[in-house]
Amino acid sequence: MGVRFRLECVSALSWNPQEEPDESAKRGLAVTLGNIADKMLLDETIALMRNRKVGSTTILILPALTRTRDELAQAAVLELKDDRELRRQIAYVLKRNGKRAQKAS
Helix, strand or coil: CCHHHHHHHHHHHCCCCCCCCCHHHHHHHHHHHHHHCCHHHHHHHHHHHHCHHHHHHHHHHCHHHHCCCCHHHHHHHHHCCCCCCCHHHHHHHHHHHHHHHHHHC
């Protein structure tokens, strides 16, 4: 995916709270970003995850942070582990990653 497309996804998800976007479009952009975000968009992705206005679609962006070994992303996941919307999915990811680490030892 091109850099411009990725940046447009990030900016589209950073909508104006005065305007209510179409919910299905919002979810579609979140899924797309969760699948294509890379190290170049890490700061923007983390900022979206922390933004309470993004709402329940943050869970769709979570894969962008959980599939990387970047320390900044891992710290953000740990920071968000008590978030009401993300708690269960992050617990699952942390448990899965712990099992992988044990197998590698």
